[in-house]
Amino acid sequence: MRVISTDEGRALVEAREVKVHYKVSTGLLETLLGRAKVVRAVDGVNLSIPRGGSVGLVGESGSGKTTLGRALLGLVELEGGSVLFDGTDISSLKGSALKAFRRRTQMVFQDPYTSLDPRMKIGHQVEEPLRVHGICGNKEERRQRVLEMLEKVGLVPAAEFYSRYPHQLSGGQRQRAAIARALVVGPEFLVADEPVSNLDVSARAQILRLLRDLRKEMNLTLLFITHDLAAAWSVCDRIDVMYLGRIVEEGAREEVLRDPLHPYTQALVSVTRDPKRRKGEGPKISGEVPSPMNVPQGCRFHPRCPFAMDICRIFVIRLVSVSLPIDDRA
């Protein structure tokens, strides 16, 4: 196991050998026979985020990013392993400690349509978590807090956006509202699940910048889930690359994104096109992500890997720590 250690102190969030399996019944007979198939969505993940740190979790669709994010927030049942928040195993939390954990951790989703209620004014939606968590005694105080938050996320004039409905907002503005709703209770840890994937170039840049600024301003610890490596670079200091339920590479953003070691990461980096520069060559990856119901033996990336050797087909690999002399880096 490899634990990130930084000068910023001990981990605020830590996953130890976390496994999340979903049981899916493929038919009546299988269900009756108790032979439901198992989707190994997260299959033994170690991850640690220091307080104030920001980890970019990247990987293709179905690799388990959302499931891992939900596991860190205690929103899914673990098949194995444990999640620690501020040193405490979250499965042991009850009563007021659990409620405090729910306030201290928040999530923002890819599609702000589904996370915002279409029939409710933006102001009231941002206010709701304050009421739920009993923050700010009276109505006027709450309203004031909401207006400040709207301003912070750039929904100005705040008073005007307070009384608008979601359909009166652009995609980027809706995402700002969703961020305001998550941050209004002053969480320490935020999971942002593909918050820019549904946005176009200009709205995307605005939200990335907002997240980067808020992170500093509110001293947030962030798990930023994305499949856009350049977006991850712009808000994160560390990168975790996930493939079929496992982390295949982890490190500082400079190491992972400028000098990737794993063939999968190399492929992802090489297809990240930078319009300002010509693209670099990388390994050509064929095929698509296999189903997590049928995880390949050995290294789970071997069927798509152009460098696959006999050993890759047999032995399960572990994350190893590789350090290169600094001079070797570009």
Add this chain to the structure above:
Amino acid sequence: MRIGYDTGRGKLEVVAGVDLKVGREEILGLVGESGSGKTTLALAVLRILPEWGTVLGGRILFDGLDLLRMSEEEMRRIRGRRISMVFQDPYSSLNPTSRIRDHFLELYRAHYGHVDEKEVLEKAGTLLRIVGVPEEKLHDYPHQLSGGQRQRVAIALAIALKPELVILDEPTSSLDVLVEAQLMELFKDLRKRERISMVFITHNLGILSELADRIAVMYAGKIVGVSPTEKLFADPLHPYTRALIDSVPTIGSDELRTISGEPPDLRNPPKGCRFHPRCPFAMDVCRVAEPVMKDVGGREVACHLY
């Protein structure tokens, strides 16, 4: 070209005076923020706008034919056969209740009447091989295919009748990056092999930098510039194009420029240059006079700076 939508609350002119040309065997990229009118323009070319959408003016010439003046019957013969389209969501172009093979049979029947089933399936098999889908998937239903495979099938259907022009509306936006990269190779290959012209609609500039011969940039229903791809990225002329390129995050750079503000409400677009409320270079003239398209060193640009 001018196209409007009749909304409950008045007419919306979403494509306002657009002039565009696509050459033979050319890939023309069309970029712009969401809502800028890209899809509407594409639907108009194929004459498949929703009933509340109307072409308010302009002409669409295809190989000398004025598409807007053709009868529905003549248009039907052109759609799919000479011009075809691939949509962002392959679900919308595939019928969930029919097998992939039936999609091909139906397409050939619609255009050639009675067809030899065996012959069509043979052709379909070849097409699937070209787009990289295992031939046995012919007998599957769309939901049994992955997202990438569904999009490949949609592409195979779009090129089946050897059209001269294929319009691709964000064909890879819903796909994973590695699958997207595979499809980019496919498009390059198709252009070479099948000599097809393409209009490639996207808001992903990175993709176009690699694929397009020329790029047209659209803002709030208007084309603000058209330029050969190399020149567009090396030295963008229009302030909006420049801002668009600058707002793409880059690995290795902490600079993250943004365009302030939001795209305009098309019910009430800004006077003069539609970009002026967000333009760092806006001058007095920009607020009153609409810039016209000018030729600047082999590029077209509509901006008062030039």
